[in-house]
Amino acid sequence: MSVSRRGFLAAAAVAAPAAGVVGAAPVVDGSPVRSGADVLAEQGWRRLRGHRIGVLTNPTGVLSSLDHVVDAMHADGVDIAAVFGPEHGFRGTSQAGGSEGDHRDPRTGLPVYDAYGAGADELARMFRDAGVELVVFDIADVGARFYTYIWTMYRAMQAAQRAGLGFAVLDRPNPVGPRAAGPRLLPGFTSGVGLLPIVQQHGMTVGELALLFEHDHLPAPLPELDVVRVAGWRRRTAATGLPWVPPSPNMPTPDTAALYPGTALFEGTALSEGRGTTRPFETIGAPGIDWRWAADLGALDLPGVRFRETYFVPTFGKHTGTTCGGVQVHRTGEVDPIRVAVAMLVTARRRYPEVFGWRPDLMIDKLFGSDRLRRMVDAGAGTAEIVGSWQDELADFRDQREPHLLYR
Numbered sequence: 007m008s009v010s011r012r013g014f015l016a017a018a019a020v021a022a023p024a025a026g027v028v029g030a031a032p033v034v035d036g037s038p039v040r041s042g043a044d045v046l047a048e049q050g051w052r053r054l055r056g057h058r059i060g061v062l063t064n065p066t067g068v069l070s071s072l073d074h075v076v077d078a079m080h081a082d083g084v085d086i087a088a089v090f091g092p093e094h095g096f097r098g099t100s101q102a103g104g105s106e107g108d109h110r111d112p113r114t115g116l117p118v119y120d121a122y123g124a125g126a127d128e129l130a131r132m133f134r135d136a137g138v139e140l141v142v143f144d145i146a147d148v149g150a151r152f153y154t155y156i157w158t159m160y161r162a163m164q165a166a167q168r169a170g171l172g173f174a175v176l177d178r179p180n181p182v183g184p185r186a187a188g189p190r191l192l193p194g195f196t197s198g199v200g201l202l203p204i205v206q207q208h209g210m211t212v213g214e215l216a217l218l219f220e221h222d223h224l225p226a227p228l229p230e231l232d233v234v235r236v237a238g239w240r241r242r243t244a245a246t247g248l249p250w251v252p253p254s255p256n257m258p259t260p261d262t263a264a265l266y267p268g269t270a271l272f273e274g275t276a277l278s279e280g281r282g283t284t285r286p287f288e289t290i291g292a293p294g295i296d297w298r299w300a301a302d303l304g305a306l307d308l309p310g311v312r313f314r315e316t317y318f319v320p321t322f323g324k325h326t327g328t329t330c331g332g333v334q335v336h337r338t339g340e341v342d343p344i345r346v347a348v349a350m351l352v353t354a355r356r357r358y359p360e361v362f363g364w365r366p367d368l369m370i371d372k373l374f375g376s377d378r379l380r381r382m383v384d385a386g387a388g389t390a391e392i393v394g395s396w397q398d399e400l401a402d403f404r405d406q407r408e409p410h411l412l413y414r
Contacts, residue, residue: 268347274370291332310341
């Protein structure tokens with residue numbers, strides 16, 4: 007089902023849930039879960055025909071058959087003017103902060119433009135140069151404000167508005183579920199990992215975010231905004247049956263994604279966030295940390311997680327080639343990743359004041375969306391006090407997002 011910006015509220019009575027968990031597709035109202043891309047493919051790409059389209063996508067843009075949407079569209083004769091790659095690139099070969107540059111895709115022969123870090127005017131120029139008439143976005147998000155794909159989508163929406171183009175989002179479930187959590191981004195702390203005042207874990211699909219972005223943050227509506235909804239999905243269904251495709255090189259599993267909205271805060275510290283290990287954002291530590299951190303965290307009895315003492319040597323990133331002590335966070339059930347991460351930060355600073363520290367560039371403030379976390383941790387605040395500090399703004403965001411939720 008396609009939902010236009012003019013009719014999405016009336017169509018929002020049907021439902022959807024949470025995860026990229028591999029397995030047999032559950033049946034909801036007699037239908038297996040199908041991504042927006044699957045829905046369009048089943049219709050023979052009818053919505054796209056008659057337009058020269060530009061596809062903004064990455065390796066997660068797959069059908070349930072595991073064929074990539076660009077390859078499938080190209081084979082089916084859809085008129086693709088160009089492909090646009092976000093962070094990590096169209097085919098996903100680059101590490102964090104990198105992309106694949108402009109090139110011609112070897113498989114399809116299509117021109118690929120590097121959209122990572124491009125502003126709205128630059129993207130509008132790319133769209134015009136390529137002869138795009140309709141922009142199509144198909145990327146799986148992981149539900150965290152500082153994951154850059156949603157900001158590439160926002161910039162592309164701004165560019166489409168300036169160029170007078172329609173915009174279509176092929177929707178996919180949010181793998182960390184519908185729950186909103188964490189602080190808003192505050193004025194003065196915008197960056198490439200946060201452009202708008204949404205909360206740290208937004209609990210929305212990319213289609214829902216596109217509707218919120220258009221309504222609350224674009225100066226005027228797009229010429230056309232279509233959200234092709236996930237079919238057969240309810241928001242709180244535990245599994246989708248859709249294949250898990252790592253949305254970036256350091257997001258290997260659904261467990262990683264479930265913890266990422268919290269543990270990615272360690273990118274802003276002197277501790278390794280696990281890049282260069284097989285379990286990034288689940289393995290956290292640094293030289294000088296020992297078994298006592300796992301013991302401190304275990305004593306907190308946080309719901310949904312257990313902590314295992316671990317030692318590791320990162321192959322890249324922080325502390326490359328150096329033995330680090332720390333913890334592996336094991337997800338055991340429903341988890342509040344931001345509360346878990348705050349507890350980890352608080353206990354690490356108290357137990358290891360000579361090891362714990364913030365990155366000199368204060369990246370932590372960009373990730374968190376303000377300097378509040380850094381200042382409160384440094385002042386010795388506890389987990390409950392820190393988490394309590396953003397509850398009013400979180401409640402405001404929940405009210406703000408409500409009209410744009412497509413799945414119940």
